[in-house]
Amino acid sequence: MLQKRSLVTISDSCGARLGRVFHVYRGSRHPIAKAGDFVKLSVRRVAPLSKIRRGYKSKAVVIRTRAKVQKSDGSHIRFSENSVVLLKKRMTPRGKELVGPVIFGMRRHKFTSTFLGIA
Numbered sequence: 001m002l003q004k005r006s007l008v009t010i011s012d013s014c015g016a017r018l019g020r021v022f023h024v025y026r027g028s029r030h031p032i033a034k035a036g037d038f039v040k041l042s043v044r045r046v047a048p049l050s051k052i053r054r055g056y057k058s059k060a061v062v063i064r065t066r067a068k069v070q071k072s073d074g075s076h077i078r079f080s081e082n083s084v085v086l087l088k089k090r091m092t093p094r095g096k097e098l099v100g101p102v103i104f105g106m107r108r109h110k111f112t113s114t115f116l117g118i119a
Contacts, residue, residue: 001067002033002082008041011063011083012095015050016043019060019084035062035069035103039084058094060084063102077103 002008002021010016023040024033033039043056064083068076079101086094 001065002037002039002062003031006082007044008039008060008062008082008084010043010060010086011099012085012093013097013099014052014086014093014095015047016045016052016056016086017047018045019043025059033062034067035065037062041084052094058086060086061091063098064100069103 006021008019019041021039021041025038062084064079068078070076088094
């Protein structure tokens, strides 16, 4: 679960590595973002020779959280870090490749079909 001022890793091939969340798009009664929610972030660390610069502000979608996610069969899954994917507009990702796993709920929204190599 993410809230304002949370540090997140950026899990696509756009060149940004680390970001800080400064807005959660869930309304005033839900200040915490879960997997599949939109957040606004500022890029804090970038790869060398990247087109994205430090301080770049962008909308992103949360794909992994450190909080346990309960599955329908009773089991749960937990990741070691909070991860997001930067967006150009609506559900179009900025990078071409995705790094790491994605929870099943994101696959149901047909988000991963826009990446290369993922069916």
